[in-house]
Every structure is written in C-alpha cells, then in structure tokens.
Amino acid sequence: MSLTGLKPPVKEALCPLMRRVADLDKKDAEAVIGYLADPLWTSSALATALTNEGFIISDTPIWRHRAKRCSCAR
Numbered sequence: 001m002s003l004t005g006l007k008p009p010v011k012e013a014l015c016p017l018m019r020r021v022a023d024l025d026k027k028d029a030e031a032v033i034g035y036l037a038d039p040l041w042t043s044s045a046l047a048t049a050l051t052n053e054g055f056i057i058s059d060t061p062i063w064r065h066r067a068k069r070c071s072c073a074r
C-alpha cells in the first residue's frame with residue numbers, strides 16, 4: 001500500500017454538457033448557464049433551441065445536469 005502521490009479530484013470531472021459549455025466563448029457560456037438556471041426553459045425546449053443554433057445536444061445531459069445527477073455535482 002502507498003498513500004503518497006494521491007491526486008485530488010480534477011475539476012475536469014465536468015459532465016459532457018458543462019465540458020462543452022466551458023469550450024464556448026465566455027459570452028455564450030454565460031448565456032447557456034443562464035438558460036440552465038431559468039425554470040421557464042424546459043430541458044427539451046432548451047435542447048431544441050441550442051441544437052437549432054448549432055450547439056447539438058439532447059435533453060438528457062441537460063436534465064441530468066439540472067437534476068444534479070451529472071459528474072460535476074459529485
């Protein structure tokens with residue numbers, strides 16, 4: 001057994017959705033984070049709107065992220 005050299009969790013443990021959001025321009029990333037926080041946007045409506053703009057995503061990762069069932073909530 002060796003307990004030396006252990007690494008803390010990396011912040012790259014983001015879920016697929018947030019990893020892609022992190023790759024966007026700051027302006028776009030902030031907008032998407034705002035939509036995610038807005039209860040008026042249902043997950044499927046948001047997925048459709050983002051996909052129409054070229055950010056192709058399904059509602060499942062959005063739902064998982066909002067429900068905190070994704071890897072970035074751990």
Ligand SMILES: [Zn+2]
Nearest residue numbers: 015065070072
């Ligand atoms: Zn997430």
